[in-house]
Amino acid sequence: MAALPRRIIKETQRLLQEPVPGISAVPDDSNARYFHVIVTGPEDSPFEGGLFKLELFLPEDYPMSAPKVRFITKIYHPNIDRLGRICLDILKDKWSPALQIRTVLLSIQALLSAPNPDDPLANDVAELWKVNEAEAIRNAKEWTRRYAMDN
Amino acid sequence: MNSDDYDDSGNETSGDDVDFGIEVEAGSTREVQSIDDDYPYEVLSTDDIVQHMIDCIKDVNTVVQIPATTTRILLNYFNWDKEKLMERFYDGNQDELFQEAHVINPYKRYTIVAKPKMSRKVLGTEECEICFMVLPPSQMTGLECGHRFCYQCWNEYLTTKIMEEGVGQTIACAAHNCPILVDDQTAMRLLKDPRVRLKYQHLITNSFVECNRLLRWCPSPDCSYAIKVSYVDARPVACRCGHTFCFACGENWHDPVRCSLLKKWIKKCDDDSETSNWIAANTKECPRCNATIEKDGGCNHMVCKNQNCKADFCWVCLGPWEPHGSSWYNCNRYDEDEAKAARDAQERSRSALQRYLFYCNRYMNHMQSLKFEHKLYAAVKDKMEEMQQHNMSWIEVQFLKKAVDILCQCRQTLMYTYVFAYYLRKNNQSVIFEENQKDLERATELLSEYLERDITQENLVDIKQKVQDKYRYCDSRRKCLLVHVHEGYEKDWWEYTD
Numbered sequence: 001m002a003a004l005p006r007r008i009i010k011e012t013q014r015l016l017q018e019p020v021p022g023i024s025a026v027p028d029d030s031n032a033r034y035f036h037v038i039v040t041g042p043e044d045s046p047f048e049g050g051l052f053k054l055e056l057f058l059p060e061d062y063p064m065s066a067p068k069v070r071f072i073t074k075i076y077h078p079n080i081d082r083l084g085r086i087c088l089d090i091l092k093d094k095w096s097p098a099l100q101i102r103t104v105l106l107s108i109q110a111l112l113s114a115p116n117p118d119d120p121l122a123n124d125v126a127e128l129w130k131v132n133e134a135e136a137i138r139n140a141k142e143w144t145r146r147y148a149m150d151n
Numbered sequence: 152m153n154s155d156d157y158d159d160s161g162n163e164t165s166g167d168d169v170d171f172g173i174e175v176e177a178g179s180t181r182e183v184q185s186i187d188d189d190y191p192y193e194v195l196s197t198d199d200i201v202q203h204m205i206d207c208i209k210d211v212n213t214v215v216q217i218p219a220t221t222t223r224i225l226l227n228y229f230n231w232d233k234e235k236l237m238e239r240f241y242d243g244n245q246d247e248l249f250q251e252a253h254v255i256n257p258y259k260r261y262t263i264v265a266k267p268k269m270s271r272k273v274l275g276t277e278e279c280e281i282c283f284m285v286l287p288p289s290q291m292t293g294l295e296c297g298h299r300f301c302y303q304c305w306n307e308y309l310t311t312k313i314m315e316e317g318v319g320q321t322i323a324c325a326a327h328n329c330p331i332l333v334d335d336q337t338a339m340r341l342l343k344d345p346r347v348r349l350k351y352q353h354l355i356t357n358s359f360v361e362c363n364r365l366l367r368w369c370p371s372p373d374c375s376y377a378i379k380v381s382y383v384d385a386r387p388v389a390c391r392c393g394h395t396f397c398f399a400c401g402e403n404w405h406d407p408v409r410c411s412l413l414k415k416w417i418k419k420c421d422d423d424s425e426t427s428n429w430i431a432a433n434t435k436e437c438p439r440c441n442a443t444i445e446k447d448g449g450c451n452h453m454v455c456k457n458q459n460c461k462a463d464f465c466w467v468c469l470g471p472w473e474p475h476g477s478s479w480y481n482c483n484r485y486d487e488d489e490a491k492a493a494r495d496a497q498e499r500s501r502s503a504l505q506r507y508l509f510y511c512n513r514y515m516n517h518m519q520s521l522k523f524e525h526k527l528y529a530a531v532k533d534k535m536e537e538m539q540q541h542n543m544s545w546i547e548v549q550f551l552k553k554a555v556d557i558l559c560q561c562r563q564t565l566m567y568t569y570v571f572a573y574y575l576r577k578n579n580q581s582v583i584f585e586e587n588q589k590d591l592e593r594a595t596e597l598l599s600e601y602l603e604r605d606i607t608q609e610n611l612v613d614i615k616q617k618v619q620d621k622y623r624y625c626d627s628r629r630k631c632l633l634v635h636v637h638e639g640y641e642k643d644w645w646e647y648t649d
């Protein structure tokens with residue numbers, strides 16, 4: 001494997017030295033480009049109290065292209081599909097090389113606080129979120145309890 | 152370039168310095184041409200296109216005093232419509248204009264600049280937010296928005312955008328959420344690899360041509376010329392590579408059918424590619440002995456290659472050729488009576504398909520024949536040489552080439568008459584149109600047959616007279632048909648199905 005770019009080394013150091021509240025990101029022992037991520041469900045959201053596992057991978061041309069991020073823990077959210085893929089502009093066309101792992105994870109945390117059913121990835125969830133928000137929130141809480149609380 | 156040039160904005164330009172890094176030959180030969188006398192156009196090479204782009208920018212800059220690079224971004228935003236840009240510039244809110252076009256207002260350039268981030272560690276240095284290197288300010292650069300990154304990161308960022316994403320004109324600043332666009336001079340200054348620089352220039356010229364209503368690339372594969380007109384119209388234009396096409400839609404010149412109907416037809420043919428493929432198949436079976444016959448010329452008069460059969464038949468309808476040679480020729484016309492009988496016997500959809508196949512078959516047939524055009528030109532060239540050996544002068548044998556030219560024009564016109572006819576609703580004028588089409592089809596097949604086989608058997612003076620008579624007749628029938636259709640457009644005769 002090619003030598004790790006300075007940017008990734010420094011970014012990882014800073015991430016460990018000054019962690020973001022509610023988020024932990026630890027590089028894999030055998031692959032420094034692969035991160036094990038845990039995001040805690042934000043307060044006052046249906047995901048409160050849950051611990052959500054994600055995987056984050058820095059591709060070869062990072063930071064020119066965005067990291068690949070995916071939820072591993074099942075989650076009921078209009079912008080996250082069954083496979084855990086996330087609909088977030090900065091992971092696609094709005095990516096800038098000046099963004100970092102830190103900013104990406106903060107944006108994902110913010111997405112949990114403010115779901116956006118108008119730009120859905122999971123259509124059935126988004127639909128319910130729009131027509132019956134109360135029931136959607138009940139589902140999200142139920143999924144959080146079932147999948148994100150027993151670890 | 153010494154380090155003094157790496158100053159803070161890194162983006163100054165004098166108003167008329169529009170060096171684009173491409174060598175433009177001075178006084179290149181651009182001449183105005185036209186096929187229709189009243190539709191002038193120019194053929195532009197890549198250099199001409201760049202020069203034209205520079206001229207457009209200079210034009211604007213004689214009136215509006217802003218940097219040329221800013222002008223280019225603004226012009227691109229207005230699809231290179233100078234008048235629109237001027238109008239907005241003088242009538243509207245200028246701040247809003249610059250903001251919409253994602254460029255810093257050059258009149259206010261030093262007021263909105265973001266502060267460079269000084270490093271926490273070493274005084275007088277900056278940290279590049281992309282590679283995290285701590286560098287002296289001379290190794291950092293940015294746009295007028297003030298977001299600064301090191302030269303190497305800029306180079307990598309632009310290279311990714313250009314090579315991976317194919318973006319040229321609309322690369323934004325590398326900072327997150329900063330919409331300010333990278334101008335071409337900055338890009339050329341920051342890019343190192345000549346391959347990337349070349350691709351960038353291609354992208355820029357391409358977007359110039361594509362957004363400019365008065366320019367169109369020649370659609371011929373591997374051709375890099377563009378056509379420039381002074382107003383958009385559905386008219387034929389001929390590229391320097393020899394390809395003639397419709398300026399409005401880019402398809403082969405398609406008189407008498409109009410662009411919109413042709414587009415509909417092409418879409419239909421694509422959707423029905425299964426049936427079209429079947430129709431376009433190059434082989435058919437002899438109607439008498441079932442031997443496989445391949446069409447190898449443009450003429451519809453087929454003679455079975457099986458020496459024991461030698462049946463004469465028509466490629467289009469597979470009927471015997473004999474009636475086609477007389478006034479009974481009835482092969483270009485969809486027989487309404489037969490269609491009705493077919494409708495009785497078969498389902499509706501089946502008959503619609505057959506109607507479509509009828510027109511498609513004839514359309515494809517002429518297209519196929521046109522593809523053999525080069526073969527015919529070669530054969531005719533041989534004949535011309537042969538005639539020159541029989542004491543005819545070069546100028547005297549040109550009639551043969553002229554005959555092939557006219558034959559090809561007729562086939563092209565005929566091909567598109569079937570598209571027109573497919574959508575045409577029957578009325579008195581459409582009957583006249585079909586008569587004209589029938590006449591032209593017949594005359595064209597006669598000319599084609601004559602050129603392909605009859606020419607060697609007679610004496611040369613007779614041949615010349617006969618060929619000239621035939622092509623003049625074809626030409627006059629073709630013009631007659633076109634005039635009639637155009638008159639119909641003016642007088643609203645044509646009614647269309649669906």
Ligand SMILES: [Zn+2]
Pocket residue numbers: 279280281282283284300301302303304305
């Ligand atoms: Zn850098």
Ligand SMILES: [Zn+2]
Pocket residue numbers: 294296297298324325326329330331
């Ligand atoms: Zn910026």
Ligand SMILES: [Zn+2]
Pocket residue numbers: 369370371374375376390391392393394
């Ligand atoms: Zn061309």
Ligand SMILES: [Zn+2]
Pocket residue numbers: 385397398399400401402405409410
């Ligand atoms: Zn057209």
Ligand SMILES: [Zn+2]
Pocket residue numbers: 437438439440441442455456457460461462
């Ligand atoms: Zn036969």
Ligand SMILES: [Zn+2]
Pocket residue numbers: 465466467468469470475482
């Ligand atoms: Zn026939």
